[in-house]
Amino acid sequence: MLCVWLPNWPRQRPKGAREHELTDREALQRLVDCCEQFSPTVGLEPSPAPECLLLDVTGLAPLFQGEAALVEHIAREFRRRGFTIRLALADTLGAAWAVAHYEPLERDVTMTDEATVLPPGHGRAALAALPLEALRLAPKTSQTLRELGLARIGQLSSLPRAGLAIRFGAELLLRLDQAAGEVAEVWESHHPSPEAHEAWIFEPPTDRHDLIEHALGRLAERVVGQLADRRRGVQQLECRMRGQTTARARFSVGLFRPSATPRHLEELLKLRLETHALAEPLAGLELSVTTSAPLEERQRELFAGAAGAPAQRVGDDSRALALLIDRLSNRLGREAVVHARLLPDAQPEFAWRYEPAIRTSEGGRRRKEGKEGKEGARSQESGVRRGKSKRRKPDKLSSSPTSDFRLPTLSRPLHLLPQPLPLAVVSIVPDGPPRVFTWGGAEWRIERAWGPERIQTGWWRAASVGRDYYRAETAAGQWFWLFRQLTDGRWFLHGVFE
Amino acid sequence: MKSFEPLSAASREQRVAELRQQLRQFEQDRRPVGETSLSTGCGPLDRLLPGGGLSRGGLVEWLAAGAGSGAASLALVAARGACREHGSLVVIDGRGTFYPPAAALAGIELEGVLVVRAEQAGDEAWALDQALRSMGVGAVFCQSDRLHPRAVRRLQLAAESSGGLGLLVRPETARQEPCWAEARLLVRPLPTVKSPMGSKGARRLRVELLRARGGAGGRSVDLEIDDEKGVVCLAAELAAAAAERRSGA
Numbered sequence: 144m145l146c147v148w149l150p151n152w153p154r155q156r157p158k159g160a161r162e163h164e165l166t167d168r169e170a171l172q173r174l175v176d177c178c179e180q181f182s183p184t185v186g187l188e189p190s191p192a193p194e195c196l197l198l199d200v201t202g203l204a205p206l207f208q209g210e211a212a213l214v215e216h217i218a219r220e221f222r223r224r225g226f227t228i229r230l231a232l233a234d235t236l237g238a239a240w241a242v243a244h245y246e247p248l249e250r251d252v253t254m255t256d257e258a259t260v261l262p263p264g265h266g267r268a269a270l271a272a273l274p275l276e277a278l279r280l281a282p283k284t285s286q287t288l289r290e291l292g293l294a295r296i297g298q299l300s301s302l303p304r305a306g307l308a309i310r311f312g313a314e315l316l317l318r319l320d321q322a323a324g325e326v327a328e329v330w331e332s333h334h335p336s337p338e339a340h341e342a343w344i345f346e347p348p349t350d351r352h353d354l355i356e357h358a359l360g361r362l363a364e365r366v367v368g369q370l371a372d373r374r375r376g377v378q379q380l381e382c383r384m385r386g387q388t389t390a391r392a393r394f395s396v397g398l399f400r401p402s403a404t405p406r407h408l409e410e411l412l413k414l415r416l417e418t419h420a421l422a423e424p425l426a427g428l429e430l431s432v433t434t435s436a437p438l439e440e441r442q443r444e445l446f447a448g449a450a451g452a453p454a455q456r457v458g459d460d461s462r463a464l465a466l467l468i469d470r471l472s473n474r475l476g477r478e479a480v481v482h483a484r485l486l487p488d489a490q491p492e493f494a495w496r497y498e499p500a501i502r503t504s505e506g507g508r509r510r511k512e513g514k515e516g517k518e519g520a521r522s523q524e525s526g527v528r529r530g531k532s533k534r535r536k537p538d539k540l541s542s543s544p545t546s547d548f549r550l551p552t553l554s555r556p557l558h559l560l561p562q563p564l565p566l567a568v569v570s571i572v573p574d575g576p577p578r579v580f581t582w583g584g585a586e587w588r589i590e591r592a593w594g595p596e597r598i599q600t601g602w603w604r605a606a607s608v609g610r611d612y613y614r615a616e617t618a619a620g621q622w623f624w625l626f627r628q629l630t631d632g633r634w635f636l637h638g639v640f641e
Numbered sequence: 642m643k644s645f646e647p648l649s650a651a652s653r654e655q656r657v658a659e660l661r662q663q664l665r666q667f668e669q670d671r672r673p674v675g676e677t678s679l680s681t682g683c684g685p686l687d688r689l690l691p692g693g694g695l696s697r698g699g700l701v702e703w704l705a706a707g708a709g710s711g712a713a714s715l716a717l718v719a720a721r722g723a724c725r726e727h728g729s730l731v732v733i734d735g736r737g738t739f740y741p742p743a744a745a746l747a748g749i750e751l752e753g754v755l756v757v758r759a760e761q762a763g764d765e766a767w768a769l770d771q772a773l774r775s776m777g778v779g780a781v782f783c784q785s786d787r788l789h790p791r792a793v794r795r796l797q798l799a800a801e802s803s804g805g806l807g808l809l810v811r812p813e814t815a816r817q818e819p820c821w822a823e824a825r826l827l828v829r830p831l832p833t834v835k836s837p838m839g840s841k842g843a844r845r846l847r848v849e850l851l852r853a854r855g856g857a858g859g860r861s862v863d864l865e866i867d868d869e870k871g872v873v874c875l876a877a878e879l880a881a882a883a884a885e886r887r888s889g890a
Contacts, residue, residue, distance in 0.1 A: 460728060464755075464777030467731075471757055471768055479758045483741035483751045495741045500755060557713050557747075558784075559740035583708070591833060620830030620845065621709035638740065640844070641705065641713035641784065641810070 145198040146239035147178075147217065147230045152194040155227055168193065174224075175333040181207075181217055186332040188240065195243065197236060197330055214258045231259040236330060237322030238266040241277035241296075267323055271297030278318040284311055296322075337381070337431035339369035348387050348424035355425060356413055362430040363408040370435055376401030377408060379434035382415070385427040394419065396473055397501045400465040401436040407466065414474045468500045477501055489600040490608055491559065491637065554614070556624045556638030563635035566625065573632075576613050577625055582636055587623070591616040599629070612637070679806070682722030685862045685875040686715075691824055691853040695723045695780075699823035700797050700807040704815055704851070711846050712828035713784050714747060714866055716808045720780040721749050723806055728779025729753040731772040735765040735785050766792045773805035784810035790818045797821040816851065825852040831863065 149155060153167045171187060175196055178185045184199035200213060207213035210232055221228045231243035242259045261269050270277070273296050275285045288311070293299060299307065299319060308316050320326035343358040359382070370377065378401045383393040396411050412430075472480040481497035488494050568580040576592035595611035609629035616622050622640035627633070678694035680687055687694040695701060701719075705712035724730045730749065732739055734756055745751055757772070759765040765785060772781045773796055788796075788811065800807050813827065831845040849861035865874055 460777045462777065463775050464729060467771060467775040467777060468755065470771055475757065475759055475764055475768065481756050481758065483744075483754060483756055485742060485745055485751065491740075491742070497756065497758075555740060555743040555746055557717065557740055557743045558736075558738045559743075561737060616833060617709075618832065619707065620832045621707055622711065622830070622844070623709050639709045640711060641709060 144234070144236045144239045145182075145200045145214075145217070145230065145232045146188075146236070146243045147196040147198070147221070147228055148240075148243040149174075149194055149196075149226055149228055152192075171196070172333060174221075174226075177220070177224075178217070181213070181220075184332045186330055189330050195240065197239075199332075200232065210260055214260055218255075218257050227257075229257055229259075231261070233261040233269075234263060234266045235322060235324040236328050237279070237318065238270055238324075240279060241270055241273050241322060245273045245277045270322055271295065271300070275299075278315075278322060280315060280318060284315060287311070337433055338375075338435045339366040339432040341365040341369075341430050343428040343430075345425055345427060348426040350421050350424040352416070355416065355428070356409075358428050359412045359416065359430070360405065360409040362428060363412065364405040366430055366432050367403050367405045367408065370432060371403060373435075374438055375435040376403040376438040377432050377434075378436045379432070380408065380412070381431050381433050382412060383429040383431075384419075384421075384425050385429070386423045387426050388423070392419065392422075395433065397477060398465075399468040399472070399501050400462075401438055402469075403438055407469070411469055411473045414470065418474065472499070472501050489598050491555065491598070493601075554640075556622070556640045558639040558641040560637055560639075563626070563637045566634045566636050568625070568627075568634035574611075574627075577615055577627075577634065580615075580625065580634065580636070582623075587615075587617050587621075589615045590618045595627075597629075598626075610635075614640070679723040679726070681719035682725070683719070683864065683874065685864065686719065686848065689826075689848060689850050689860060689862050695719065695806055695808075696823065697804040697806050698801050699854075700793070700800055700809055700821070702793075702815070702820065702822045702825040703808065703810045704813045704825065704827045705810055706813045706827060706829040710828055710830045711844050711866065713810045714743075714844070715828055715846060715848070715864070716784075716810050717744060717749065717782055718747055718866065720782045720808050721747070723808075724753065724779030726779075728777060729755055731755045731757060731778050731781045733757050733759060733765060733768050733772065733781065733783040733785075735759055735762070735783070735787070739784075762787045766796075769796055769807065770799050773799040773807050774803045775805070776803060778805060780806045780808060782808045782810075786812045786814075788815075790821075793818070794821045820852045822852075823854050824850060825858075827851050 149171075152171065156167065156170055168187070171193060175185050175187060178196055178198055182198040182200050182203055186197050187193040188195040188197055198217075200210075204210045204213050207216055214230060214232055218228065218230060229243045231239045231241075233239040233242055238261065242261060246259070274294060275288050275296060278285075278296060280288075288299075296319075299315075304316060317326060321328045341362045343362055345354070345358070349355065366380075367377065377398060379395060379397050381393060381395040383391060385391055394415050396408075396415055398411070402408060468480055477499045478497075480500045482500055483495050484498055485495050486493065564582070566580045566582060568577045570577045576594060577589055579586060579588050581587070592613045592615045594613035596613075597609075597611050599607070599609045601608040610626040611629065612624065612626045614622060615625050623636060624638035624640065626635050626637055628635065678687075678690075678692045678696040680694050681690070690701070701716075703712045703716045720730055730753060732744075732754060735758075737758060737760065739756060741751055741754075741756070744754065757768045759768045765783070766788065769781060769783055772778050788809065793809070796807060796809075799805065809822070816825075816827070827849045829847045829849070831847055833843070833845060844866040846864050846866065847861055848864055850858045852858045862875065
C-alpha cells in the first residue's frame with residue numbers, strides 16, 4: 144500500500160480561479176484521477192476530512208523498475224503540481240499511513256525528504272517506535288493512553304490484549320491489527336472499475352473525424368454487447384481520448400434513461416465529439432460504461448406499421464422524450480436542459496430553481512425516484528378532488544406537485560431580466576406610482592399602474608431587499624414590471640409582460 | 642386549355658373553391674392520419690385559426706407588436722391547451738429570461754415542462770429543430786427575434802415530417818418575411834378597460850390572423866387573458882356577461 148499525505152490539505156490547495164469552485168474533497172478527487180496513471184486502484188482515506196490519497200501498488204513496482212523509482216515518479220508528479228507531500232510505501236494501509244505522518248527511526252528504511260519505503264515484513268518493527276497518534280485513534284482514546292504513560296505503539300503490544308479491549312474498546316485493537324496486517328481493512332477506490340470497457344487503438348494515429356466516429360460506433364456496439372448479457376443498459380458513458388503525447392482528454396455522456404441501442408449512443412458520442420477540438424491526432428480511444436441500469440421490458444407492437452395511431456404514440460411518448468433529452472443535454476450541456484422547480488422565496492429572482500433533467504449522482508437519482516413515487520400518489524388524490532373544485536378556482540395550481548406553498552397572488556411577468564435594469568423614472572408624488580420612464584431609447588408614458596406590491600426579504604443573504612413593485616401599462620397597452628428600491632428611491636425595470 | 646376562356650363571376654368563385662379544396666387535399670397528405678386539431682382552450686381563438694385550432698405538423702407564428710404586448714403569454718396559454726392530452730411542453734429559452742413562476746401562474750404544470758437554455762443562435766435553432774422532430778413533445782414554445790427566414794422554413798419542414806407543433810413568438814418586424822407557417826397571428830395589446838369590480842384589470846389583446854395556409858387572413862378577435870388564472874376568453878363576451886351579472890344583482 145502506498146499512502147500520499149498532503150499536510151494541511153485545504154490550505155495548500157492552489158488558489159486558481161477554476162479550482163476555487165470545487166470543494167476540498169472534490170479537489171482531492173481530481174488528484175486521485177491523476178494518480179490513476181500509477182495504479183488502477185486509487186482512493187481517498189476513509190475519513191470525514193481526508194488528507195491522504197491511497198494507492199494499491201501491489202505487484203506494480205516491476206513496471207516502474209523498482210519501488211524507489213515508482214515512489215520517485217509519484218513524488219515528481221506532485222512536485223510538478225506544486226504540492227508538498229509526504230508519502231510512504233508499506234505492507235498495510237495502517238503502516239503506510241503511520242509512516243507517512245510520523246518518521247520512523249529505523250535504520251534499514253529507505254528515506255528521502257518526502258518519501259519513506261518500508262521493506263516487506265518491516266512494518267511491525269517500524270511501527271513500534273512511532274507515537275500512538277500514528278494509529279489513527281479517536282483523540283479521546285490516545286489522550287487517555289497518554290495520561291496512563293503510554294507514548295509509543297511498541298508499549299501497547301507488551302500489554303495483555305484482553306485488558307486493552309475492555310478498557311479502550313474494540314477500536315484500539317482493530318487499529319493495531321490493521322496496522323500489523325492481521326485484519327483486512329476496507330477502503331473504497333474512487334473510480335470503481337467500469338461495468339464494461341472497450342478500447343480502440345489507431346495505427347497510425349489519426350485526426351480524421353470519420354475514422355474516429357467509426358471507432359466510436361464499434362466501441363458502442365461492443366460495450367452494449369457486454370451489458371446485454373446481463374440485460375442492462377447504459378446510463379453513463381465515459382470516453383477517453385489518448386493523444387500521441389501523454390495529454391488525455393475525456394468526456395462523459397449521461398443518459399436520461401438506460402439505453403441498449405448502439406446507434407443512439409453513437410449519435411450522442413458524435414454530438415459530444417463535434418464540440419471537442421482535437422489538439423493532436425488520436426492514438427487511442429477508450430469507452431467505459433461507468434453506470435448501468437436494468438433495462439425496462441417492453442412489449443413490441445405486432446402491427447407497428449400503422450404510424451400515427453394515437454394509442455401507439457402515447458406509448459412511445461416517454462421514450463421519445465428521453466431520446467430528445469439525451470440529445471439536447473449532450474450538445475448543450477447538462478445544465479442547459481432543465482426542469483423548473485418553484486421555491487418558496489418572496490424575492491422574484493430566487494422564486495424558482497432549475498434542475499438538470501439528467502442527474503448523474505446516485506443520490507440525485509434516488510431522490511428523484513422517491514419524489515416520483517410521492518407524486519404518483521398525489522396526482523391520484525388530486526384526480527379524485529378535481530371533480531368538485533375545478534369550477535370555482537384554478538385547482539390545477541394548488542394541486543400541482545411543484546407548489547407546496549401558495550403562489551404569489553399578484554401576477555408575474557413571463558420575461559424577467561437577469562439583472563434589474565436601472566431606469567430614469569418620473570413620478571408625480573414622491574412615493575407614488577411611476578409616470579414616465581425611458582428604456583431602450585424610447586420614452587414610455589404610463590397610463591395606469593397597479594401596486595405597490597411590497598417585497599421586503601433576503602436579510603439572510605448578503606444584502607436585504609426592499610422593493611415596491613408596480614405593474615405599469617403604457618398608453619398602447621404594453622405591460623412592464625418596475626420597482627422602486629426603498630432604501631434610495633431608485634427605479635428599476637425587472638420584467639416585461641411579454 | 643379551356644381555362645383560357647373567360648369565366649363568369651359565379652363559376653370563377655366555384656373554380657377557386659375547387660382549387661382550394663384540391664390544395665387542401667395535397668397538404669393533408671403530409672399530415673399524420675387521423676389527427677384532429679387541438680383546442681387552445683379558448684373557443685374564439687380556435688375559430689380564428691385555420692382548421693379550428695392548432696394542428697400537429699406545423700408552426701404557428703405569433704408576432705408581438707412591441708415589448709410587453711402579451712403575445713408570449715397568449716402563445717403559452719395556447720401551448721398549454723395543446724399539451725393537455727399528450728406530450729410535454731418544451732420551452733426553448735434563448736435569452737435566458739424565461740420566468741417559470743409566471744408560467745406556473747398561467748396554469749402550466751412545471752413538472753411537464755422541459756426548459757432548454759440555448760444561448761447561441763445556432764444552438765437555439767438546432768434545439769428547436771430537435772424538439773419539433775421528437776414524438777414525445779406535445780408542443781414547442783420559443784420566443785426569439787433572431788430566427789432566420791430560412792431557419793423558419795426548415796423548422797416548418799421538421800414539424801411536418803414528424804407531426805410536431807411549434808409556437809414561435811417573433812417581433813412584428815418578421816411581418817415582411819415570407820410566411821411558411823400554418824398561420825401567422827399578430828398580437829396587439831389593447832388598453833385595459835377600467836374594471837368595475839376593483840383595481841385589477843385583465844389583459845386585453847387584439848389577435849389578427851395575418852396569413853393562414855389554405856385560408857384567407859384579415860380576421861381578428863379581441864381577447865382577454867386573466868393572468869391569475871391563465872384563462873383566455875372573448876373580451877366582448879366577458880364584458881356582456883359581467884354587465885348581465887351586475888344588472889341581475
